[in-house]
Amino acid sequence: MGAYVIRRLGYGAIVVFGVLFLLFILFFTVTSPDDIARKALGERVPPAVVEQWKINHGYDKPLFPAPGQWADNMLVEHYRRMLTFDFGRSDADDTPILERIRKGMGPSLALTIPLFVLSLLVAIPLALLVAFFRETYIDRAGVILAVLAMSVSVLLYIIGAQYLVGKVLHWFPISGFDSNPQVVVRFLALPIMIGVANGLGGDIRFYRTVFLEESNTDYVRTARAKGCGEVRIMSRHVFRNSLIPLLTRIVVAIPFLFTGSLLLESFFGIPGLGAITVDAIQGNDFSVLRTMVYIGSLLFVVGQILTDLSYALVDPRVRLE
């Protein structure tokens, strides 16, 4: 067990190194520090100003290691900063990035955790139901509805629901956020509902396929042959075995709760990490963008490790070694 975890962490570390290298390629060579400076300052500034900007923002070293500069270059500096969470200041407005991330996490989680839990609570029972009625009209209707729901762009969900619920029905405020939990519920209700609705089609289809695959197995036939009823087969045999593939999708999503939702947050004025990213896009804020990709990847790697470990919980065949 211990050895397995260490090996798994080791591979995770290698992947993070790879991600950082890719980020370096993208943010230091495809777009060079000079490009970034000119995006921030404008095209016609004199070179001296660009150099000064680069010094202020810590872009002033040579990009790659060279003799005599093995440690003192942007590549090493990039790894050092990212790995120590020393993210520096925004290219656009000079605010400390780590500070912003810390502030954004709360609102993001306030949106994503209920969204995540609610999605599971709605999608899994519905998928079980559809799978239970396989090969009937309920199943067929369920699948068609799921495809219909999947074919609608998120944008339409958001715009439509915002218009309908916020403007026509006046149930909820259209956008905003508040640190008071009682008030914030009113702000979050609509984005959460939209998030659930948007993911529902794909989720149901995925879970249904998993449940159906498990229902076609030999051990389900054995259970039938010993006299099990269909409800019991679904709840005790199929569901427990389905947890294995389901976990892959579920556990991996957990770390992403921290990065929030780009669309929902910026649409509904929730000051989370997603909204910060959208601001970064609009403001050509490369340092913030780079940091967000890095944090997202880091969380993903963590999620993968968690998924692998969680298999051991639901599948007795998996021994972590």
Add this chain to the structure above:
Amino acid sequence: MESHLISNGIVLVMLFGTAATIWAVRRSRLWSSAFVSLWHRRRLALLVTAVYVGVALLDSVAWVGGDSLGGDTVSLHEARSVIDRVFGGSQEKSYSAPLATTEFYGGRGLRYPGGHWLGTDMIGRDVFYLTLKGARVALLIGGLTSLIAIPLALLFGISAGYFGGRIDDVVFFLMTTLASMPGLLLLIALIMVMGKSTLAVCVALAVTGWVGFCRVSRGETLKLRELEFVSAARALGVSEFQILTRHILPNLMHLVIITFVLMFSGLVLSEAILSWLGIGVDGSWGQMIDQARNELSRDPIVWWNIAASGAALFGLILAVNFVGDALRDVLDPRTVKDEK
């Protein structure tokens, strides 16, 4: 730039490609029976898809000259497509509702009263015309991206699966690394560093999209490599290259088709999100939807713009999703039982 000539050339190549595909499909019993059964199961979805493709093609064939529509002399010197020529000459000054005879705000008379089936947008362009033009953009996004992503995925997937060893390690590491970066964020980062352009969007979508298919083709190649006919070919001294092109690649074709169709709708939907973030492709339905956000908060609201682009987007994605689902059932026997 004579971009319209390139566009015409691509259309020509595509038509030839389609003809060649049809010819090849008709010669193979497996494929032709697959398509017959697809046609029986998803006739409507196939027809709808064909209409979209047709509009996109009509919008891709362009030439200079001809009548100047709407008295606009500049247009005489621009290459204009069939769609431009038929629907493009009815510029107004501002918003007008579908089939209206006057402008929406202010009530001034229109130049073409009752001539705009779906109304006009803020700067007076015909919404029906814009919606038609969106088809070409959507197909361009899906097609160009797949054209980059699928060969890339096949190349890496097959070599990793077939040769194994170091190559496999490297490809696997590359896939894990890319898959570890949150899709949308990586997509945004790529477009930001490459600069906003249609090509940048497609390249970015390809880079984020190829991994899934690479994994599938790697796995399938691993399986095929162990099959008897491949070992037999190897024992007979058939070259590696021939084994790859004669035995491995044709057996991956059904996966290529399924992936292409299933990937397509995801790509077009992603572009809509990108448009909304301000980094999409010009003229896409996503952009029209994005513009419509403000229109819904006007009073009275302007609804036809978002309705037209939203419906066009939904129709295409729905049709493609239905075709893709059926295609998977027809071509991939493993899932036939579950999905029926």
Add this chain to the structure above:
Amino acid sequence: MTALLEVTELTTRFPMAGKEVPIVDALDFEVGRGEVLALVGESGSGKSMTALSLMRLVPKPGRVASGSVRLDGEELLNLPVRAMRRVRGAGVAMIFQEPMTSLNPVMRVGEQVVEAIRLHERVGRSAALDRCRRLFEQVGIPDAAERVHAYPHQLSGGLKQRVMIAMALSARPRLLIADEPTTALDVTVQAQILRLLRDIQEETDMSILLITHDLGIVNEIADRVAVLYAGRIVETAPRTALFENPMHPYTQGLLRSMPALALSGRRLPEIPGVVPSPSDWPTGCRFASRCSKVMAVCEGVLPEFRVQGPGHDVACYALQEAASRGEKKGVQQQEGAS
């Protein structure tokens, strides 16, 4: 007293190439009380489908289309679902071809047997677990007390099949269907499992419908044999009669290489030609394409069963012709020539 299981005209259809093909076609057979009936046939002949039809567990889109299955005189095919569930396990139990995948991988084996017990009897969990331990001992699982807590992947194939047998016995069924219970196992383990089945049968006096490829197994434990070819039974006979005097050309072909079959565990010997696939079965005798005695009549209509000896029924035109010998010889040759 009637037989324990009476099957008449049992037909199971699968939609295939646009029509509903009878994979199991109008089967008639009986299993007597305390009798071991062996159902033999090549791969794909419909043995497993027959078994699943009896249990009403034919996978969709297949269905039992017609016929009758009576257990102790009770018709199973039109029993309400709930009542049928009580029959499964307690009336007719089944063990499957693939012990590797037939047990739920995430449940302890004891738990799975306990579930089977408690589905049919109101007993507490611990009482059921005790009974499970005794069943495990009965089927010869060593360290039964601990093995009940094992997961399937921790057991060997032979032990898994023993667990399956224990599970099948748990509700004291009147009929046990064993669908190739040893095919997936090593030769030595095969013999042990067969001996176990025979011992249990003798102890409990339950009936067994044994499905197999393997004539060696048939010779060891069957009382009677039914030979299945392409969804039809072609010959039924008491074991000794079948081995000493096989009458159907297909059965004769099977037995011709019997010396080689002295070692149990061999598959059925190859007969030249291939089994026609269900979607293009001929209208006449289904064996016609491979039969050395084929005649013109064979290709017209399916041959009917005729009694050829005590308990020995065969469906073949050659025998019917032979029975009405002599005067028709000329006709036969004419027909054969045309």
